[in-house]
Amino acid sequence: xxxxxxxxxxxxxxxxLGVVAALVTSARARPVVVGGCTAGVGVAGLLxxxxxxxxxxxxxxxxxxxxxxxxxxxxxxxxxxxxAVIGAVVxxxxxYGIGYAGHGHGPSGRGVQAVLPVFAVALVLVPAAxxxxxxxxxxxxxxxxxxxxxxxxxxxxxxxxEAGWWYGVLTHVGFVAILLGLVIYAAQxxxxxxxxxxxxxxxxxxxxxxxxLVLVGFASKxxxxxxxxWLPRAHAEAPSPVSAMLSAAMVNxxxxxxxxxxxxxxxxxxRWWWLIVLAIGAVSALYGxxxxxxxxxxxxxxAYSTVxxxxxxxxxxxxxxxxHASASPALAALALAATLLHVLNHAGFKALLFTAAxxxxxxxxxxxxxxxxxxxxxxxxxxxxxxVGALGAAALPPGNGFVSEWLLLQSLIHALPAGGAxxxxxxxxxxxxxxxxxxxxxxxxxxxxxVGFFARPRSATVSAARESQPVMLAAMGxxxxxxxxxxxxxxxxxxxxxxxxxxxxxxxxxxxxxxVILRLAGIASTMSPLLIVVAVLVAVVASxxxxxxxxxxxxxxxxxxxxDCGAGPPTVRxxxxxxxxxxxxxxxxxxxxxxxxxxDITPHAESAYLLARVAYQRRIADRVEHHLYTPIINTAxxxxxxxxxxxxxxxxxxxxxxxxxxxxxxxxxxxxx
Amino acid sequence: MTIGGxxxxxxxxxxxxxxxxxxxxxxxxxxxxxxGRAGAGIAQPWRDLRKLLRRQPTTPTGTGWAFRLAPLLLxxxxxxxxxxxxxxTTASPLDPVADLFAVVGILALGTVTLALAALDTGTAFxxxxxxxxxxILALVEPTILVAVFSLSARVGSTNLAAIVTATLHDPLRVxxxxxxxxxxxxxxxxxxxxxxxxxxxxxxHLELTMIHEAMIxxxxxxxxxxxxxxxxxRLTVLLGLLASLFLPWGIAGTxxxxxxxxxxxxxxxxxxxxxxxxxxxxxIAKLRLFRVPELxxxxxxxxxxxxxxxxxxA
Numbered sequence: 001x002x003x004x005x006x007x008x009x010x011x012x013x014x015x016x017l018g019v020v021a022a023l024v025t026s027a028r029a030r031p032v033v034v035g036g037c038t039a040g041v042g043v044a045g046l047l048x049x050x051x052x053x054x055x056x057x058x059x060x061x062x063x064x065x066x067x068x069x070x071x072x073x074x075x076x077x078x079x080x081x082x083x084a085v086i087g088a089v090v091x092x093x094x095x096y097g098i099g100y101a102g103h104g105h106g107p108s109g110r111g112v113q114a115v116l117p118v119f120a121v122a123l124v125l126v127p128a129a130x131x132x133x134x135x136x137x138x139x140x141x142x143x144x145x146x147x148x149x150x151x152x153x154x155x156x157x158x159x160x161x162e163a164g165w166w167y168g169v170l171t172h173v174g175f176v177a178i179l180l181g182l183v184i185y186a187a188q189x190x191x192x193x194x195x196x197x198x199x200x201x202x203x204x205x206x207x208x209x210x211x212x213l214v215l216v217g218f219a220s221k222x223x224x225x226x227x228x229x230w231l232p233r234a235h236a237e238a239p240s241p242v243s244a245m246l247s248a249a250m251v252n253x254x255x256x257x258x259x260x261x262x263x264x265x266x267x268x269x270x271r272w273w274w275l276i277v278l279a280i281g282a283v284s285a286l287y288g289x290x291x292x293x294x295x296x297x298x299x300x301x302x303a304y305s306t307v308x309x310x311x312x313x314x315x316x317x318x319x320x321x322x323x324h325a326s327a328s329p330a331l332a333a334l335a336l337a338a339t340l341l342h343v344l345n346h347a348g349f350k351a352l353l354f355t356a357a358x359x360x361x362x363x364x365x366x367x368x369x370x371x372x373x374x375x376x377x378x379x380x381x382x383x384x385x386x387x388v389g390a391l392g393a394a395a396l397p398p399g400n401g402f403v404s405e406w407l408l409l410q411s412l413i414h415a416l417p418a419g420g421a422x423x424x425x426x427x428x429x430x431x432x433x434x435x436x437x438x439x440x441x442x443x444x445x446x447x448x449x450x451v452g453f454f455a456r457p458r459s460a461t462v463s464a465a466r467e468s469q470p471v472m473l474a475a476m477g478x479x480x481x482x483x484x485x486x487x488x489x490x491x492x493x494x495x496x497x498x499x500x501x502x503x504x505x506x507x508x509x510x511x512x513x514x515x516v517i518l519r520l521a522g523i524a525s526t527m528s529p530l531l532i533v534v535a536v537l538v539a540v541v542a543s544x545x546x547x548x549x550x551x552x553x554x555x556x557x558x559x560x561x562x563x564d565c566g567a568g569p570p571t572v573r574x575x576x577x578x579x580x581x582x583x584x585x586x587x588x589x590x591x592x593x594x595x596x597x598x599x600d601i602t603p604h605a606e607s608a609y610l611l612a613r614v615a616y617q618r619r620i621a622d623r624v625e626h627h628l629y630t631p632i633i634n635t636a637x638x639x640x641x642x643x644x645x646x647x648x649x650x651x652x653x654x655x656x657x658x659x660x661x662x663x664x665x666x667x668x669x670x671x672x673x
Numbered sequence: 674m675t676i677g678g679x680x681x682x683x684x685x686x687x688x689x690x691x692x693x694x695x696x697x698x699x700x701x702x703x704x705x706x707x708x709g710r711a712g713a714g715i716a717q718p719w720r721d722l723r724k725l726l727r728r729q730p731t732t733p734t735g736t737g738w739a740f741r742l743a744p745l746l747l748x749x750x751x752x753x754x755x756x757x758x759x760x761x762t763t764a765s766p767l768d769p770v771a772d773l774f775a776v777v778g779i780l781a782l783g784t785v786t787l788a789l790a791a792l793d794t795g796t797a798f799x800x801x802x803x804x805x806x807x808x809i810l811a812l813v814e815p816t817i818l819v820a821v822f823s824l825s826a827r828v829g830s831t832n833l834a835a836i837v838t839a840t841l842h843d844p845l846r847v848x849x850x851x852x853x854x855x856x857x858x859x860x861x862x863x864x865x866x867x868x869x870x871x872x873x874x875x876x877x878h879l880e881l882t883m884i885h886e887a888m889i890x891x892x893x894x895x896x897x898x899x900x901x902x903x904x905x906x907r908l909t910v911l912l913g914l915l916a917s918l919f920l921p922w923g924i925a926g927t928x929x930x931x932x933x934x935x936x937x938x939x940x941x942x943x944x945x946x947x948x949x950x951x952x953x954x955x956x957i958a959k960l961r962l963f964r965v966p967e968l969x970x971x972x973x974x975x976x977x978x979x980x981x982x983x984x985x986x987a
Contacts, residue, residue: 293811373795376737396785397771397778406774413822414829424984428977431822432815439814443807446785450792450803456735517769524830531770532779535756540749543899550726551895557741560731562796563890569734576792576800584808588966 003051004058004075008128011044011121018117022110034113035098038120042094045087045124052080053496059130066133072193074130077499078264081340082127082256085347088482089249090120092475096355097241099471100362112152116242119145123249127256132182132192139178139253143171146250150238163233170230174220178257181213185265197265207266211273214261215280222254222310224284229625232291235303236367240358243299247306248351252343255313259336262321263504271325271422278318278426282433285311287624289440290589293447294582294620298357298367301448302350305393308437309346309401313339315430316408322423323415324505330522331411333509336501338407341493345400345486349392352479356386359472360452363465369448369578374457378465381473383453385480390445392483395438398533400487406527407512407520409434414523443585451578458572488530491518579618586620595620677927678764682756684932685765688939689755689913693905694718696912696947703951718905725898733891736793743790744892744899750783751906760913761935763834764927772831773821776914777814780866783907784810787900791888802887805962809872809884812969813865816976820855820862823979824918833914837921847919851983854975856919861972863915867908869950871960871968884962909943912950916942 001009018037025033052058052075063070075083097116101108122142129135151164186192189200202210216227223231235247258277262268288307295301320335359382360375361367376383391399412434415427457463467473486493494512502508513519517528564570586595598617604610647654698715705712732741757767757776771779788806791799825831827846828839840846865872868885877883889900916939917924923938925931960968 374735376739376793394785395778396782397775402778409774409818410831413825413831424981428819428822428980432819432973432977435815435818436811439811442781442785442814443811446788446792446803446807450739450789451800454737454739454789454793455795524828524835525772525825525832526769527772527775528770531767532753532775535753535767535770536746536749536779539752540745543748543752544745547726547895547899556729557732558729560733560893562733562735562794563798570796572795574797575795576797576804581792581800581804581807584804584962585811587963588808588812 001060002056002058004048004056004080005060007044007048007051008058008073008075008125011041011048011124014038014040014044015117015121018120019114022114022117027108030110030113031098031101031108034116035094035101038094038097038117039091041117041120041124042087042089042091045083046091047087048075048124048128049080049082049084049087051075053077053084053499055499066137069131069133069192071134072131073125073128073134074194075128076503077496078259078503079127079256081496081500082252082343083124085252085344086123086127086249089347089351090123090245092478093241093244093248093351093355094120095478096244096358096472096475097239099469099475100239100241100358109152112149112239115145115148119149119245123245123253126253127260130194132186132194132197136175136179136182140175142250142253143175146242146246147171149242150234150246152239152242153237157237159233160237163230163237166230167234170220170227174217174227176217177213177220178217181210181217182261184213185210185261194260194265204270208270208273211262211266211270212276215258215273215277218254218257218261219280219314220254221257222251222314223307224254224280224310224314225287225307226624226628228284228288228307229622229629231307232300232303232622235306235354236297236299240299240354240361243303243358244351244354247303247354248347251306251310252347254310255317255339255343258314258317259339259504262317263324263336264506268321268505269325271322274318274321274325275422275426276318277314277321278430281311281314281316281318282430283311284308285315285437286433286440287311287592289437289444290585290592291620291622293440293444294586294593294595296369296578296582298360298369298372298448298452299354300367301369301444302353302357305353305441305444306346306350308441309342309350309393312405312408312434312437313342313346315433316342316411319408319412319415319427319430320505322426323411326420326423328415329505329507330509331415332505333498333501333507333511334407334520334523335411336504337497337511338404338411340497340500341407341490342401342404344493345392345404345483348400348479348483348486349389352385352389352476352483353393355472355476355479356382356389359468359476360386360465363468364462366459366461369452371459372452372457372462373455373572373575374462375453375465378457378463379453379467381467382476383449385473385476386453387449388480388483390449392487394442394445396442398487398529398536400483400490403487403490403518403529405434405438406518410520410523410525440585443582447578447581451576451581455575456572458575458577488533490529491515592623593620594623675764675927677929678762678766680929681762681925681932681935682765682767684936685761686752686755688761688936689906689909690752690902692940692943693909694722694902696909696943697905699944700947700951700954703948704955707952707955718901722898722902725901726895728894728898730892730894730896733794735795736790736891739786739793740790740891743786744896744903746786747783748899748903748906750779750786751903751910754779754910755906757833758910758914759833759837759917759921759924760910760939761932762925762927763837764925765834768832768834773825773833773836774818774831776833777817777821780907780911781810781814783903784866787888794891796891798887798890802884802890805884806888809865809965809969812966813862816858816862816969816973819973819976819980820858823851823855823976823983826980826983833917837917837924840918840921841924844922849983850986851979852919854979854982856915858972858976858979859915859918861968861975863911864950865965865969867904867911869908870954871957872965874959877959912943912946913939916946 220227292304316339323332395401600615788803925935
């Protein structure tokens with residue numbers, strides 16, 4: 001057993017300890033002890049992942065642990081990348097959770113706290129599974145434990161229960177799809193371990209079927225359209241540290257699964273598979289960010305942004321697959337590297353944004369952007385940290401999201417000389433999707449930061465907000481530093497990234513090189529986030545000095561009233577809200593969003609021409625949910641009601657059902673045998 | 674990094690700093706003459722700047738660091754752009770630091786700081802300007818990146834020096850359909866990004882129509898001077914970028930002897946573009962805000978055609 005083995009064993013041990021501790025410790029000590037154990041699980045995962053990325057490999061068989069198939073665990077650089085990302089997120093979110101759950105606020109109950117370490121260890125271990133049965137057991141353990149955590153606050157808000165239903169059903173639809181796909185695969189391959197699957201020779205039809213089935217499953221976990229409907233509900237309604245784990249760690253497993261099965265096991269050399277992946281990714285990216293751009297619930301906005309980012313990741317995966325299938329390994333490696341790096345960057349900024357949103361929720365009691373505002377003065381550290389995360393999510397330099405989107409765009413743009421007509425049509429459209437997504441993301445996060453944290457408070461509870469506790473701030477600070485590090489020194493990840501990509505595609509390529517300046521293999525483009533920051537800072541300091549020199553002493557600021565057109569000071573209600581900020585975009589994308597707008601005009605009693613009051617209400621429902629799921633739910637309900645007619649309580653009728661059923665079965669058997 | 678490149682880049686930044694207000698003055702003067710007015714002369718923006726730089730900046734009630742930092746960040750990003758984009762020379766030491774995507778990103782960063790500052794004031798004007806500016810920014814982005822695609826696909830690099838040098842070596846490329854379509858698309862982008870007609874009217878202060886002016890309504894004194902200066906510099910750099918991408922002749926490499934010619938060529942090209950833009954602006958009215966997406970969609974189609982033709986006609 002090497003470092004990876006010991007750390008994974010340690011993670012399991014700490015998780016067990018956490019569960020026991022949650023059940024026996026007092027309510028006061030519980031969040032600290034359980035949070036500590038969960039953070040330990042995360043740190044162990046991070047260490048195991050880093051070990052794998054530095055070139056160590058680990059393989060273990062534990063036949064006694066699970067009946068029939070036994071447990072097989074293996075960690076290679078690809079698993080290591082995901083184990084490390086997930087471990088880091090879990091560790092920080094758990095520490096944040098200590099502060100969040102304390103003082104009787106949030107999920108400090110015995111049951112919830114006991115599930116937390118289980119969820120953490122399942123998350124960390126899923127990428128380490130090396131056989132179909134181990135993978136499925138861990139996957140389901142992760143799904144069930146996360147479901148329990150999502151519904152932790154179901155007594156407080158009714159929306160939580162609804163989110164739980166949606167999540168429970170869709171995650172199991174996905175699970176069944178993965179189960180079917182992998183079981184068919186294992187049956188055809190004649191063995192359940194990933195080594196058997198890799199060596200199997202399947203007919204193209206079976207391979208295609210397996211790929212489509214696992215794609216459905218992994219897309220539902222990553223929250224891609226049209227299987228995304230659970231995500232904005234569950235991620236918004238879960239307690240904030242859990243939201244961070246779901247949105248920054250769990251969705252990544254959908255990506256991992258598709259890379260593992262699609263590239264590594266199935267070999268990935270069929271173009272139409274990846275064109276589907278690319279199309280789903282593109283649609284999800286656009287749909288997710290459009291919904292986020294018009295959202296007014298802060299956590300829902302962040303959840304839709306997760307849909308967007310997972311869409312971008314799948315778009316990159318699709319592009320990598322297309323390049324792989326058209327035999328351009330350098331581009332495939334670059335696109336895959338962009339994908340993996342975006343998974344990491346997204347995990348960093350999304351965990352930061354969700355924890356910051358959690359702090360806002362704790363301090364103000366509301367997630368509604370239309371009621372927030374003015375937090376800059378009341379929660380200065382949280383505001384700065386949210387701004388760091390928002391910069392990453394908006395994919396602007398020098399945010400960390402910019403680096404991975406830059407890599408993705410480089411791989412898409414340089415596809416023309418290599419590919420055929422399909423690439424020539426698909427890649428420009430993919431670039432346009434990435435660009436529009438990036439533009440809308442900028443608008444979305446300007447809204448989240450500008451409306452939520454700047455300006456003046458829009459409601460009384462917000463005016464009384466206080467900065468969050470040191471534990472929470474420390475956890476967010478670590479995430480913020482991580483985002484800054486990822487943004488400024490992405491080249492440091494080059495070797496690890498190349499190893500992980502090499503495991504997936506089978507051909508090791510040195511994708512990202514360089515120190516301060518980022519250089520790519522086979523493409524002449526260069527960029528340096530660090531030097532951009534330095535240059536902008538130098539320019540800012542120089543211009544400040546210039547102004548001081550020219551203007552001299554007049555640069556001292558004078559307090560002034562806001563411009564009010566001479567009509568008295570503008571009130572708080574005159575500020576732009578999130579709804580009004582998103583209104584132009586909502587009008588531009590009217591056909592996609594289809595908002596329901598009710599304007600209720602009450603005239604004065606004396607005259608119809610004088611207005612007493614005007615009420616305006618806007619609701620933007622999820623169109624996919626409305627058009628796809630409502631009919632399914634209605635059909636299921638009607639079928640259920642028909643079933644009630646069949647069972648009216650008469651014993652004679654039930655006996656008749658039994659009689660005719662058995663006779664029918666015997667007849668069928670008599671005919672076919 | 675060569676001494677020549679360093680000096681040329683420094684000269685380029687100084688030229689943009691000094692010339693940008695003159696360029697804005699020139700465009701106003703062209704417009705005034707065509708409308709039958711005498712005009713204030715091309716040095717008027719410089720006089721305005723001098724006056725504003727001697728006035729105290731204000732801190733409106735309830736604003737914070739976002740409001741105070743935005744002018745400095747805006748001018749900082751504009752200066753970096755002036756140093757990165759090949760206007761006089763292709764040998765800028767900053768060229769490997771920021772490629773065309775990063776240039777687009779830095780440009781957007783400047784806009785975003787201003788939009789956040791506008792939201793920070795907490796007034797209806799600020800919010801309105803920020804919201805409209807962000808909408809346009811989001812819709813402009815696809816056109817820019819797809820046009821970048823068509824320009825850089827054949828060069829194999831998105832770095833500006835590489836693209837410009839490739840065009841210099843193969844002059845016929847400029848007349849190719851891909852290049853012409855991309856030029857048309859990018860021209861619309863430049864108009865939208867710099868807030869010129871028909872997307873935004875830089876001369877208006879009517880709340881129903883203004884975008885950029887609504888965002889900077891609360892600024893005064895040196896702050897306002899910095900913003901006006903930075904806006905003029907962004908206009909100059911973008912027009913210069915357009916000239917360098919599609920008419921790169923005269924631009925200098927590392928040698929210092931070619932610099933005077935490069936300077937002359939740059940001034941002539943940008944003056945011609947500015948006069949052309951100013952002339953066209955006389956004949957068109959501002960579009961309704963919700964008609965702007967149609968204009969941008971048109972430019973996006975041009976950019977997409979540029980990529981398609983660069984592949985299918987090559």
